[in-house]
Amino acid sequence: MTFTFTHSELTLLLPEITLLTMACLILVIDAFLSDEQRDLTFQLTQGTLIGTALLVWFNVPSEPIFAMSGFFIHDAMAAMLKFFTLLVVFWAFLYSRQYLKDRQFFKGEYFVLGLFATLGMMIMISAHNLLTIYLGLELLSLSLYTMVAMHRSSQTASEAAMKYFVLGALASGLLLYGISIIYGVTGSLDLSQLAVAIKNSPVEHHTLLTFGLVFLVIGLAFKLGAVPFHVWVPDVYQGAPTTVTLFISSAPKLAAFAILMRILVEGMSSLQTDWQNMLILLSILSMGTGNLLAIAQTNLKRMLAYSTIAHVGYLLLGVLTVTETGYAASMFYVVVYALMSLGGFGMIILLSRAGFEAENITDFKGLNQRNSWYAFIMMILMLSMAGVPPMLGFWAKLSVLSQVIQTGHVWLAVIAVIFAIIGAFYYLRIIWMMYFEKAEETQPIQAEPLMQIAISANGLVILGLGIAPHILMSLCLTTFGLSSY
Amino acid sequence: MTVKLIFYLFAAILIFAAVRVITVRNPVHAALYLVLAFFTTSGIWLILQAEFLAIALVLVYVGAVMVLFLFILMMLDINLAPLRENFTRYLPVGLTVSILIFVEMTLVVKVLSKPAPADLPAASSNIQLLGEQLYSLYVYPFEIAAVILLVAMIAAIALTLRPKRWSKYRKPEQQVNVRRQDRLRLINMPAEPKD
Numbered sequence: 001m002t003f004t005f006t007h008s009e010l011t012l013l014l015p016e017i018t019l020l021t022m023a024c025l026i027l028v029i030d031a032f033l034s035d036e037q038r039d040l041t042f043q044l045t046q047g048t049l050i051g052t053a054l055l056v057w058f059n060v061p062s063e064p065i066f067a068m069s070g071f072f073i074h075d076a077m078a079a080m081l082k083f084f085t086l087l088v089v090f091w092a093f094l095y096s097r098q099y100l101k102d103r104q105f106f107k108g109e110y111f112v113l114g115l116f117a118t119l120g121m122m123i124m125i126s127a128h129n130l131l132t133i134y135l136g137l138e139l140l141s142l143s144l145y146t147m148v149a150m151h152r153s154s155q156t157a158s159e160a161a162m163k164y165f166v167l168g169a170l171a172s173g174l175l176l177y178g179i180s181i182i183y184g185v186t187g188s189l190d191l192s193q194l195a196v197a198i199k200n201s202p203v204e205h206h207t208l209l210t211f212g213l214v215f216l217v218i219g220l221a222f223k224l225g226a227v228p229f230h231v232w233v234p235d236v237y238q239g240a241p242t243t244v245t246l247f248i249s250s251a252p253k254l255a256a257f258a259i260l261m262r263i264l265v266e267g268m269s270s271l272q273t274d275w276q277n278m279l280i281l282l283s284i285l286s287m288g289t290g291n292l293l294a295i296a297q298t299n300l301k302r303m304l305a306y307s308t309i310a311h312v313g314y315l316l317l318g319v320l321t322v323t324e325t326g327y328a329a330s331m332f333y334v335v336v337y338a339l340m341s342l343g344g345f346g347m348i349i350l351l352s353r354a355g356f357e358a359e360n361i362t363d364f365k366g367l368n369q370r371n372s373w374y375a376f377i378m379m380i381l382m383l384s385m386a387g388v389p390p391m392l393g394f395w396a397k398l399s400v401l402s403q404v405i406q407t408g409h410v411w412l413a414v415i416a417v418i419f420a421i422i423g424a425f426y427y428l429r430i431i432w433m434m435y436f437e438k439a440e441e442t443q444p445i446q447a448e449p450l451m452q453i454a455i456s457a458n459g460l461v462i463l464g465l466g467i468a469p470h471i472l473m474s475l476c477l478t479t480f481g482l483s484s485y
Numbered sequence: 486m487t488v489k490l491i492f493y494l495f496a497a498i499l500i501f502a503a504v505r506v507i508t509v510r511n512p513v514h515a516a517l518y519l520v521l522a523f524f525t526t527s528g529i530w531l532i533l534q535a536e537f538l539a540i541a542l543v544l545v546y547v548g549a550v551m552v553l554f555l556f557i558l559m560m561l562d563i564n565l566a567p568l569r570e571n572f573t574r575y576l577p578v579g580l581t582v583s584i585l586i587f588v589e590m591t592l593v594v595k596v597l598s599k600p601a602p603a604d605l606p607a608a609s610s611n612i613q614l615l616g617e618q619l620y621s622l623y624v625y626p627f628e629i630a631a632v633i634l635l636v637a638m639i640a641a642i643a644l645t646l647r648p649k650r651w652s653k654y655r656k657p658e659q660q661v662n663v664r665r666q667d668r669l670r671l672i673n674m675p676a677e678p679k680d
Contacts, residue, residue, distance in 0.1 A: 005624070020632060024635075027639065068624065068625035069621075069622050069623075069625070071623075071625040071626060072625060107643070109639060109642075109643040112639060113636070113639065113640070113643070116632065116635075116636045116639075119632065123629055129626075131626050132625065132626055132629065135626055135629040135630060135633065136629065138633055139629060139632060139633050139636060142633060142636050142637060142640060143636055143640070145640070146636075146639075146640035146643060146644060149644055150643060150644065152644070181589070181593060184593040185593070185596075204596065205596065208592060208593065208596055211589070
């Protein structure tokens with residue numbers, strides 16, 4: 001028997017291998033730690049994430065390289081998305097430490113599962129075969145279900161976990177069904193071969209291919225949380241412990257974007273017109289439903305969930321332009337979204353303490369009187385989500401919308417702008433509450449220094465990159481082989 | 486010819502067993518019908534020259550999974566009557582879905598009707614072919630699947646293992662070391678005055 005991969009191929013997988021080895025190692029080490037020493041697990045986890053991120057950062061290829069018999073692709077998009085995923089997960093864990101300790105579930109498994117989820121995301125991002133995409137997705141989902149359910153004394157968390165599990169399984173089923181139909185028609189799971197097979201397929205296969213495509217798009221929409229496949233999002237976001245919500249809402253979206261790009265753009269580019277229309281529909285529905293229903297929410301976690309749905313709508317706008325600059329704009333959007341989502345849920349964690357969740361909008365009343373610095377950070381986050389200049393969120397929306405207009409979908413851009421203006425209302429309402437309403441709570445905000453630094457940095461990054469958006473934008477543009485403007 | 490006859494016989498038994506799985510009232514009987522279904526499937530696989538898969542199905546599913554499943558069913562003592570009540574209510578939906586799936590499958594098979602694969606040479610080894618594919622070409626997905634199983638194991642333990650303080654049990658090593666002072670406390674009390 002001969003091995004079908006070489007040493008140089010294994011070095012491409014070095015980040016994944018490092019992450020997996022460290023996750024297993026941490027699992028073993030953690031078993032021998034007492035509760036007081038549990039911080040070591042946390043430190044090792046964070047060290048692993050940083051180390052892996054560095055490995056990714058210093059190995060950005062200029063051209064796509066395939067490895068492991070074509071199951072694995074290493075290209076600039078993979079490297080960029082992996083780097084940001086690792087960074088976002090690192091940040092999410094920074095927010096988690098105090099929250100988990102206060103609620104007595106500061107456990108090693110939480111971090112180990114988080115690492116495995118990250119590994120799943122990296123596999124998805126680098127997947128070049130429908131089989132690896134599916135396996136990566138399952139690795140991610142399985143870890144996430146468990147993380148949601150881990151807080152066993154919380155009934156809402158168990159309910160959320162159950163809903164997430166059932167609907168997630170349904171989505172995986174739909175995705176698999178789509179994959180099986182496509183495989184039946186083309187006889188291949190490899191994305192390059194798939195693209196060729198679809199291009200050369202006879203006309204009578206077209207209906208069948210579209211049929212499979214519908215299932216694939218539904219499966220992807222489920223995972224992204226796009227309307228009308230969004231029903232799980234608000235319930236899971238609200239029910240899960242806030243640290244887990246933070247985790248689910250940020251990094252996995254980067255991976256979901258990656259598989260969207262891999263399947264639709266790399267694998268099914270010949271069916272472009274078909275999926276473009278599907279994405280337009282998903283995008284309009286998501287922007288509309290997300291923004292309109294968010295207004296009615298009194299629970300901040302739920303409101304941010306609907307806001308996520310709306311953001312997914314905007315994210316799809318870039319992909320559906322079917323241009324390289326559009327993809328770059330979408331990638332910019334998803335990275336920005338992940339940063340904002342981190343901050344938004346991070347603020348809820350900051351204001352919460354043992355036995356009290358600051359998850360209602362009214363909990364933010366008069367935050368300015370209690371602590372003007374955090375009120376300022378929250379204002380930055382909300383303005384950015386609403387898309388007000390000069391915050392980062394504005395540039396994200398602008399870049400996506402300008403691409404939509406350039407490709408001639410002016411009506412779509414108009415709809416997107418109208419919904420963005422409607423959406424601004426509920427973000428601004430929070431700012432109003434923080435600055436112009438009397439505080440109901442007078443307790444000073446207590447948080448460990450690590451948390452304070454992380455959340456302040458989060459807000460300042462959004463402000464700073466908002467003032468100099470070209471740094472991030474040119475990164476995204478060069479990823480797709482475009483020179484920056 | 487005989488192969489075809491055997492196939493149709495097995496297929497008929499398989500469909501019968503599969504239908505019985507969801508129609509019998511007793512869950513234990515349903516499990517037993519499922520065993521029959523698995524066994525018949527493995528027979529069909531043998532006809533298709535997939536010996537290894539056939540044997541694995543019998544060993545893993547019939548031998549291990551279903552036996553475990555039967556144990557659980559017998560221990561749980563679940564009353565399935567309320568679950569069955571909705572059978573007719575969900576029947577239309579279920580039937581629609583099944584018919585749709587059937588139509589789709591026929592579509593795929595009809596459109597693509599490819600020639601049947603050639604017979605394998607007599608000396609070929611199923612396991613060897615499978616192993617060569619699995620451990621060379623498919624080694625990357627194979628390893629990921631292994632990681633998924635590891636995560637499933639961690640998840641199951643993390644969700645069900647209760648910390649010690651929640652369960653009550655004796656600690657004999659501490660019981661035998663008990664001293665008089667641990668159980669008995671002597672206190673000084675003023676003697677009660679006599680009436």
